Amino acid sequence: MIRFDRVSITYEGAPEPVLREVDLDLGEGELCLVVGHTGTGKSTLLGAINGLVPHFTGGTLDGRVTVHGRDTATHPPREFADLVGVVGQDPVAGFVTDTVEEELAYGMEQLALGPAVMRTRVEETLDLLGLADLRHRGLHELSGGQQQRVAIGAALTAHPRVLVLDEPTSALDPVGAEDVLAAITRLVHDLGVTVVMAEHRLERVIPYADRLIWLRGDGSATIGQPAVLLQEATSVPPIVHLGRLAKWNPLPLSVRDARRHAPELRRRLPEQAITAHRQDRTQAGEALAAKDIIVRHGPVVAVAGVGLQLKPGQITALMGRNGSGKSSLLWALQGSGRRDGGAVAVVAADGQHLDPGKVKAAVARRLVGLVPQTASDLLYHDTVDAELAQADRDGATPGTARTVLDRMVPGIAGGDHPRDLSAGQQLALVLAIQLAVTPGVVLLDEPTRGLDYQAKAGLAATLDQLAQAGRAVVVATHDVEFAATVADRVIVMAEGSVIADGPAPTVLTASPAFAPQIAKILSPLPYLTLAQVSAALREEKDDGW
Structure with missing residues (x-):
């Protein structure tokens, strides 16, 4: 569905390409998660999928990017509107109408879909993302998380074959994020939509990923199975850090999998050794x-x-x-x-x-x-x-x-x-x-x-x-x-x-x-963070256990 053939992208004035000789082949109905530190080129890679990079951002693209056979070099981004849905980091920047319902319909209007089709899809999307109560609300009256759900919904109503998401859950509460990810997963599994997603809150999205694309920071990209790449990746969620610390193999990617490994670790950790969250810094008086x-x-x-x-x-x-x-x-x-x-x-x-x-x-x-x-x-x-x-x-x-x-x-x-x-x-x-x-x-x-x-x-x-x-x-x-x-x-x-x-x-x-991941995995022990677990294990080692 998506192919990068020896793609290098260099921005004007930059001494080195942000992406260098990238080869990727993403199939239909696949959810790929792009990981890497800030500044390694995640947004650039996503923008190259429908030609926004370099048509709108500038710079030079060497190599070839094709989506369902269309080449971004010969097809401008507007010609991917029916094929690729895009949700950027700042949803407000992409809004073009005034209300939730109008924004959901706008993309379909540009594709000249019939009124009956548009009406049906708007209602489906309102229900899918829990937006029905907000349908007549002004977009700028919404909270940041509500705006993010509207932006995702506006991309979904066109029924794209490919969905590109840059930080889709960054402004969502935990329950809202789970609902949105469940909806995206249904699109992948039931409709064969290919999803490429960049997200810093990996603890939320790794369990859903079929493959990872790891941008190492030197311009290169490595694609592979999540449990394999996360063994050496430098930007990983707490559950992976805990798996490395406890030497679990294979690395668990979900709380459910981690809890299957956890009984032995819970036996090693003292029940009351770390009861305080941290040293109390609170001062007397009122600010x-x-x-x-x-x-x-x-x-x-x-x-x-x-x-x-x-x-x-x-x-x-x-x-x-x-x-x-x-x-x-x-x-x-x-x-x-x-x-x-x-x-x-x-x-x-x-x-x-x-x-x-x-x-x-x-x-x-x-x-x-x-x-x-x-x-x-x-x-x-x-x-x-x-x-x-x-x-x-x-x-x-x-x-x-x-x-x-x-x-x-x-x-x-x-x-x-x-x-x-x-x-x-x-x-x-x-x-x-x-x-x-x-x-x-x-x-x-x-x-x-x-x-x-x-x-x-x-x-x-x-x-x-x-x-x-x-x-x-x-x-x-x-x-x-x-x-x-x-x-x-x-x-x-x-x-x-x-x-x-x-x-x-x-x-x-x-x-x-x-509850954070560590608390879910080690419950009922009173541990919230990896630092607490690490400190307890160091004490165990110092005591000669």
Whole structure:
């Protein structure tokens, strides 16, 4: 169905090809997962399937790419519209209509399908992806996860033979991600659709993959069976790290398979050796207090009377299904977002209690910093240096923003355009801009979207430094593995209300939907992360067991 014949792709000004001499042959009804660190060429490979690379991105393509016999060199991307459905990393960038129903129908209109066919397919897709209740909603009124499901649905209504997905579950809650992956799997198994998917949250998608395409970072691509390639791949989920640590062979790819190996490992691990999630960094006092927060978007009550207190030095994970009100709550706390009721008080550096929604913007920035779901929304200058200089002018000592950035991600050139940076670099830049004025409260909305495991480890280290410095940190996330790594406290929202609030180990293991892989595999032992397991095994070895 898809063939890459000695394909090399080089962008203008780049010293080396991002892909070099790639040979791939993907069959009908196959789900292939593209893995590799950020910047290894995953999006480039996906874009080459329907000719977006290089027709729209520029650069030079050597070799040949064919899809169902059509050559991308002689057929422009528009001539693949009936054959290849594409969902990019940023679903909003691909929307061309105003409402959910219109967006689902738009692609079929361009293919001149009949009204009866269009009506049937729209209804099927609404049911398939759980969008029926949102059919008349405006696209920009939806949460990030809901927008992502609409983008996937818009690609599916054309009934493509090939589906190309770049980070399809990055903004979805765990249950929503499982539903979408189950729907994609049905397309593969029942209709013979070929799916090529790039995804950093491998723990979600590896059990569904028929084959992996591993981009090693030197331009080469290796294709093979998941259990074989993951033996040596460098970007792998916790379950694979655990399998390597315990020397399981073959490597398990699902929690079910891992639990079959787990009894022996559970016998080796002490039941009470690691009871605390991590050393408590929480300091006395209160960094922020919110009472009876209400946010309405038209007839929708996004936040329904929520109250919470944040302590210095504490990292809180804010979780819940898509549309539960997480983003609305963060913006209300930050002060520039909508707030229809309630009060927020933040402790300023001089001890005053101020409401960030009732002070000047420059003062509010010193109280609360917020990194939105799409970090690039806060980048509007032409160079990194210009962004950093603007941050310093907004109230920091000159050079502060650059110092913060270099501490997180060293080596970003000042002359680079912010839009040309990777997702992880953009996130670091926006964090540096927000942290330059040293706010006491830091809010992050889905910060791990587009980040590989290595970049997430760097982000976790940065958040730990903020907590050690006495900042109160809130991370709204669907990434349960990241929450298990960084969070001291977890708050779960549903329909605008807080339904759970407590220590991370207690809340994350209370529901299978929010439990990390290590917890599911080693239950009932109180282990959440690979680091805890590794530490326990080191103690066992030191004791001479």
